[in-house]
Amino acid sequence: MAWHVFIPDSILEETNDPKIRTYKVGQIARACAIFGVEHIWIYRAGGRDGRFIKTILEYMETPQYLRKRLFPLMPELRYVGVVPPLRTPHHKLRGKPKVGEIREGYAFRKGRKIYADIGLDELAIVEGNVEGRATFRIVSVRPLKVVPAKPEEYWGYRVHLTGKPLAKTLKKADLDLVIATSRRGRDVRYVKIPSLEGDVGFVFGSPRRGVMELLDEEYEFDLVLNTIPNQKTKTVRTEEALLATLAIFNLMRRD
Amino acid sequence: MAWHVFIPDSILEETNDPKIRTYKVGQIARACAIFGVEHIWIYRAGGRDGRFIKTILEYMETPQYLRKRLFPLMPELRYVGVVPPLRTPHHKLRGKPKVGEIREGYAFRKGRKIYADIGLDELAIVEGNVEGRATFRIVSVRPLKVVPAKPEEYWGYRVHLTGKPLAKTLKKADLDLVIATSRRGRDVRYVKIPSLEGDVGFVFGSPRRGVMELLDEEYEFDLVLNTIPNQKTKTVRTEEALLATLAIFNLMRRD
Numbered sequence: 001m002a003w004h005v006f007i008p009d010s011i012l013e014e015t016n017d018p019k020i021r022t023y024k025v026g027q028i029a030r031a032c033a034i035f036g037v038e039h040i041w042i043y044r045a046g047g048r049d050g051r052f053i054k055t056i057l058e059y060m061e062t063p064q065y066l067r068k069r070l071f072p073l074m075p076e077l078r079y080v081g082v083v084p085p086l087r088t089p090h091h092k093l094r095g096k097p098k099v100g101e102i103r104e105g106y107a108f109r110k111g112r113k114i115y116a117d118i119g120l121d122e123l124a125i126v127e128g129n130v131e132g133r134a135t136f137r138i139v140s141v142r143p144l145k146v147v148p149a150k151p152e153e154y155w156g157y158r159v160h161l162t163g164k165p166l167a168k169t170l171k172k173a174d175l176d177l178v179i180a181t182s183r184r185g186r187d188v189r190y191v192k193i194p195s196l197e198g199d200v201g202f203v204f205g206s207p208r209r210g211v212m213e214l215l216d217e218e219y220e221f222d223l224v225l226n227t228i229p230n231q232k233t234k235t236v237r238t239e240e241a242l243l244a245t246l247a248i249f250n251l252m253r254r255d
Numbered sequence: 256m257a258w259h260v261f262i263p264d265s266i267l268e269e270t271n272d273p274k275i276r277t278y279k280v281g282q283i284a285r286a287c288a289i290f291g292v293e294h295i296w297i298y299r300a301g302g303r304d305g306r307f308i309k310t311i312l313e314y315m316e317t318p319q320y321l322r323k324r325l326f327p328l329m330p331e332l333r334y335v336g337v338v339p340p341l342r343t344p345h346h347k348l349r350g351k352p353k354v355g356e357i358r359e360g361y362a363f364r365k366g367r368k369i370y371a372d373i374g375l376d377e378l379a380i381v382e383g384n385v386e387g388r389a390t391f392r393i394v395s396v397r398p399l400k401v402v403p404a405k406p407e408e409y410w411g412y413r414v415h416l417t418g419k420p421l422a423k424t425l426k427k428a429d430l431d432l433v434i435a436t437s438r439r440g441r442d443v444r445y446v447k448i449p450s451l452e453g454d455v456g457f458v459f460g461s462p463r464r465g466v467m468e469l470l471d472e473e474y475e476f477d478l479v480l481n482t483i484p485n486q487k488t489k490t491v492r493t494e495e496a497l498l499a500t501l502a503i504f505n506l507m508r509r510d
Contacts, residue, residue, distance in 0.1 A: 019274055020337045030495065036487040082275045087489035154487040189506050228505065232291040232409040234342035240285065240498060247499035248506065250483065251444050 010047030026083030029060040035246040043169040065119035167219040185224035265302030281338030284315040290501040320374035422474040440479035
């Protein structure tokens with residue numbers, strides 16, 4: 001089972017302050033990490049911030065020790081220090097290597113061998129043919145050797161900036177269950193939710209335009225739900241709706 | 256029924272940036288307003304920010320048109336512009352007065368009469384003996400006259416900075432049901448929640464210390480719940496836990 005979240009590229013349209021813009025994207029990263037979201041899709045909705053949102057989300061998701069290798073200095077990252085870290089299982093601290101441990105790393109060729117930076121004091125020798133960012137298991141400590149491996153716990157999310165509007169983005173994602181959130185949706189308290197299996201998507205609108213308004217062409221959601229019945233504020237921001245919605249559905253998760 | 260939220264005066268202990276500190280308090284204001292919280296209690300927990308938190312929360316809660324009257328220029332409010340407005344029912348826009356309309360106002364004596372600023376182009380004559388911030392109903396448009404009134408919908412929250420630690424603050428609040436949130440609490444999915452009636456309190460800890468650690472003396476919570484089972488991040492911040500918890504309990508509300 002994997003959770004997918006869909007947000008428009010216009011979520012920052014009401015926010016001009018660059019520090020707060022960064023912080024808001026950070027909140028989305030945090031919400032997704034808290035609840036184990038594996039894919040964040042940014043769909044086209046007239047916003048200009050798709051690249052920025054993607055960069056911040058990916059930076060946040062990258063283990064601290066790999067950030068310098070993967071992100072050149074760029075103005076978008078100027079305020080990234082204000083966002084609280086994710087502290088997910090794949091953001092491991094430096095420490096003593098242990099055989100069997102799984103760590104995220106960055107692999108590169110050096111002479112005839114491939115080495116990986118896995119956030120320890122020394123580089124690891126890679127047994128296998130992989131380059132770039134990848135997940136590794138430590139198979140030997142002296143010398144430090146790793147093999148490519150599959151994560152065994154929550155290992156962060158991938159970010160997809162499709163450049164396409166919502167319906168096309170959803171088609172591309174090809175999910176088993178798609179739940180849109182909308183103030184005008186059905187009250188979540190009175191709807192029988194199907195069991196959350198396979199790839200499940202949660203779709204959010206922007207502060208100014210709801211999901212139904214942003215939908216550019218025919219698309220049949222499995223459910224359109226109001227997850228904040230009787231809200232007392234006129235609007236709910238995307239990052240607020242995201243955290244609230246994931247908190248509710250987290251209680252129905254059975255994996 | 257009224258909801259009460261309890262937060263420690265240490266919620267900002269990990270945040271140095273003044274703009275982000277303001278924004279974080281603003282998020283708490285937003286979460287409380289979205290879900291109709293009527294009382295926010297700030298308890299003593301070794302933090303230094305009780306006053307600051309209270310000021311920002313109260314500023315946010317005050318209708319825009321009364322802010323200049325009630326808040327002098329002060330350094331704490333320097334960054335308050337970054338926080339999104341609450342847009343609750345009591346934050347009314349300027350417009351034409353209507354008989355029967357309820358508006359928040361500020362009443363003051365001028366000569367022999369009492370007038371109220373209710374956010375319209377002219378001051379209203381108050382029929383009744385009230386001064387300071389109060390809620391009014393318009394009883395006449397020409398001349399503009401108001402009487403003190405009770406709100407009929409969600410009308411914001413009150414902030415209580417008790418200067419006392421948690422147990423004493425809870426005793427002072429004198430609630431019907433007190434629910435603490437803790438990562439080590441019982442999984443909310445498997446607990447029968449009593450019906451939420453009367454005054455209900457939700458208690459939160461700080462980023463570094465959970466509710467049970469912050470509890471200074473004997474106190475019997477009605478429930479200690481983990482509202483984010485299987486969280487994937489090592490910690491959940493107070494403002495995140497608050498929004499998630501209120502979102503869940505909002506679905507059990509029946510008023």
